[in-house]
Amino acid sequence: MPALVARREHCPLCGIEFDAEGQGCRPSCPMSKGCKVLCCPGCGYSFPQETGLAGGLRRFFDRRKERRET
Amino acid sequence: MSASAASCHGSKTELDQKKVIAGTRSLILVGNPNVGKSVVFGALTGKYVTVSNYPGTTVEVTRGSATLAGEPWHVMDTPGTNGIMPMSEDEQVTRDILILERDYVCLQVCDAKNLRRGLLLSAQLAEAQVPFLLALNMADEAASRGIEIDADRLASELGVDVFPTVAVQRQGLSAVSAKAAEARRSTFLPRYDDAIEAALGEVIPLMPRQGGIAPRSVAVMALVGDESLRQHLAANLSAEALARVDEVGRKLAARYPESLRFVVSKQRLAAVDRLINAVMRKKGQVSTGSSFGRRLGNYATHPVWGVPFLAGVLFVCYEFVGVFGAKVAVDFLENQIFYARLVPWFDRAIRFVVPAGGVQTFLVGPLGVPFREHSGLLVGKYGLFSMGLSYGMAIVLPIVTTFFIAFSILEDSGYLPRLAVMVNRVFKRMGLNGKAVLPMVLGLGCDTMATMTARIMETRKERVIVTLLLALGVPCSAQLAVIFSMLAGLSPGATAWFAGSIILVLFLVGWLAAKVIPGRGSDFMLELPPLRMPQASNILIKTTARIEWYLREALPLFVLGTAILWGLDRVNGLALLERAAAPVVVGILHLPKEAASAFILGFLRRDYAAAGLFMHYEPFMKAGTMTREMRIEVVVALTTITLFIPCIANFFMIIKERGWKTGAAVAGFILPFSVAVGAGVDALMRWLY
Numbered sequence: 001m002p003a004l005v006a007r008r009e010h011c012p013l014c015g016i017e018f019d020a021e022g023q024g025c026r027p028s029c030p031m032s033k034g035c036k037v038l039c040c041p042g043c044g045y046s047f048p049q050e051t052g053l054a055g056g057l058r059r060f061f062d063r064r065k066e067r068r069e070t
Numbered sequence: 071m072s073a074s075a076a077s078c079h080g081s082k083t084e085l086d087q088k089k090v091i092a093g094t095r096s097l098i099l100v101g102n103p104n105v106g107k108s109v110v111f112g113a114l115t116g117k118y119v120t121v122s123n124y125p126g127t128t129v130e131v132t133r134g135s136a137t138l139a140g141e142p143w144h145v146m147d148t149p150g151t152n153g154i155m156p157m158s159e160d161e162q163v164t165r166d167i168l169i170l171e172r173d174y175v176c177l178q179v180c181d182a183k184n185l186r187r188g189l190l191l192s193a194q195l196a197e198a199q200v201p202f203l204l205a206l207n208m209a210d211e212a213a214s215r216g217i218e219i220d221a222d223r224l225a226s227e228l229g230v231d232v233f234p235t236v237a238v239q240r241q242g243l244s245a246v247s248a249k250a251a252e253a254r255r256s257t258f259l260p261r262y263d264d265a266i267e268a269a270l271g272e273v274i275p276l277m278p279r280q281g282g283i284a285p286r287s288v289a290v291m292a293l294v295g296d297e298s299l300r301q302h303l304a305a306n307l308s309a310e311a312l313a314r315v316d317e318v319g320r321k322l323a324a325r326y327p328e329s330l331r332f333v334v335s336k337q338r339l340a341a342v343d344r345l346i347n348a349v350m351r352k353k354g355q356v357s358t359g360s361s362f363g364r365r366l367g368n369y370a371t372h373p374v375w376g377v378p379f380l381a382g383v384l385f386v387c388y389e390f391v392g393v394f395g396a397k398v399a400v401d402f403l404e405n406q407i408f409y410a411r412l413v414p415w416f417d418r419a420i421r422f423v424v425p426a427g428g429v430q431t432f433l434v435g436p437l438g439v440p441f442r443e444h445s446g447l448l449v450g451k452y453g454l455f456s457m458g459l460s461y462g463m464a465i466v467l468p469i470v471t472t473f474f475i476a477f478s479i480l481e482d483s484g485y486l487p488r489l490a491v492m493v494n495r496v497f498k499r500m501g502l503n504g505k506a507v508l509p510m511v512l513g514l515g516c517d518t519m520a521t522m523t524a525r526i527m528e529t530r531k532e533r534v535i536v537t538l539l540l541a542l543g544v545p546c547s548a549q550l551a552v553i554f555s556m557l558a559g560l561s562p563g564a565t566a567w568f569a570g571s572i573i574l575v576l577f578l579v580g581w582l583a584a585k586v587i588p589g590r591g592s593d594f595m596l597e598l599p600p601l602r603m604p605q606a607s608n609i610l611i612k613t614t615a616r617i618e619w620y621l622r623e624a625l626p627l628f629v630l631g632t633a634i635l636w637g638l639d640r641v642n643g644l645a646l647l648e649r650a651a652a653p654v655v656v657g658i659l660h661l662p663k664e665a666a667s668a669f670i671l672g673f674l675r676r677d678y679a680a681a682g683l684f685m686h687y688e689p690f691m692k693a694g695t696m697t698r699e700m701r702i703e704v705v706v707a708l709t710t711i712t713l714f715i716p717c718i719a720n721f722f723m724i725i726k727e728r729g730w731k732t733g734a735a736v737a738g739f740i741l742p743f744s745v746a747v748g749a750g751v752d753a754l755m756r757w758l759y
Binding site (some may be wrong): 008012013014016017019020034035036037041047048049050051052053054057060061063 | 102103104150181183184187211216481482486487490587607610611612614615618622623
């Protein structure tokens, strides 16, 4: 099964926001175990979920932005 | 019939126990995908529900019961839809429910953060004259993002009740329940241009009067040539009336350069945008993009200026990926890092840990012999470290990294949806259905994902053809990156031969598909965000996410591929394979015999095959000693590999999505076809190049 983190995601193609849960793209793919690819329910665009190092970078930049704004 | 699934139940006691019973009235939940519709359904009905496939489809519809304002109701949850002019089987089911059910009211659940998408559906419910209520769900999240929606003004503009809700916390749902019985038909009626209104005036009187949605709405669908409505119209209209509708639709369509479906949606969207401007504000938002960004965005999708814009974007990508990534970065990583340092270090480390003798020789070969001249398992000609990891980390990784950076810039700048619009135009000229754009563009990322996206196509035939085209002629990101790098070592003429061959094949197959598929093509609709300056942090994060995905997915297969090569080499299987494939590889395609193993292992990963070829020709490209013969070989090999059978993941996906027969048929067609095209390109180039 796809290994997605349940959270809100933003489609980089059509811009809609959606729940990552249940939006794993490839349950039938032989490599779906541990797969982090999401499929947008609005337009079908696929992209990897930002977890691991990318997730860490996202949190870092978000925190920096927050600090700057406050 | 509003409660067919529950007609055999019916006491108040059962209702109290939240079992499915026959309510006196029906409430149908509609909404875009992923807006919290099922949460609302669960909150209204409790856990005792029935889930069944909608007749004649594999689409699930959930039914339950609820007590709303003291009255028993039958509640139905429909598949998520973006409109009632269906673009997929799911959407068709929702549309058919609205047409076939009687005496119902709708509860539209809308994501308050994506109001434009939600109101586009509201406009269609209004046109259908369906009594409905609007729940602006996830209102808390919208507010936290600075989105302010004037619900009272929206209710007044739409002429229906509007409720901000937070379904997961059950906020606002009691107000929805209390007002369900008072749902009204909306007074918000989008008007189209004079020609469409005149055509509607002619067609509306011919439309069937029975049905859950208004004749005007059915007439719009009939005029745009909605094939999924054909059966309903044929059953309810005389042959003369049906012919008249078709004739009016044809005449109307001839007035516009775009399809009628697109024109209708565009005009409807304009009405929705005016409504949004009146009811929604976003804190801190000055405009939807700078005027320069808007102008640039318009150029990017302009029928004339969009083409040089696209060519410019592709040229910059090619220079960055093919020249910088494939030459500078690969040369540095492969020669300076991998072969000059990492491989010798690893070799020494193994010799230090493993005592001299048979095991050491088995792992890293005899001491003092260059690794390309022995068959060590870890370090050797086909060593897991010296070949598998060097392919994955030193050759393909720098190329895909530059490709992912370029792709992330396109994505973050908002150009990607515009690229889809431009490609849509090209595809339509090729005779392909407009909706095929998304799977085809996605195929440039990963064909396996794109094969699954082919589900959005309406008919089985369309899905099979998109699947075939994806498997046949659309290179995935990793393969495309290696192709870019090889093309960078060729002359512009040879590059044109390769690109021309692939485009011609896609064009011909697309043209044949257009001949085979009956009916009119459907459209691809995508909201275009404003063009904006890409953010360095976003590009870094997106590229990192893709590299992580690539490393997780590709590296194990590169190591497995190398292990297979090593095993074959140990039992002399490679020579056998090369001899067996020689009639095709050498005899027909006039390629070096070593290309046979690249072709066969390309089944594991397409880029593995391309990387093998890259390794073979790289020294000549770097030295600038590529002969005419070699350039022809590279173009023939790249053409054949691009058209060759898909990778193992894509092949399994085709089997899962389309069945064994289709999977075997696709592979059975592609294998000889790719060789035939390769042979054709070879013959033509030797004659004309």
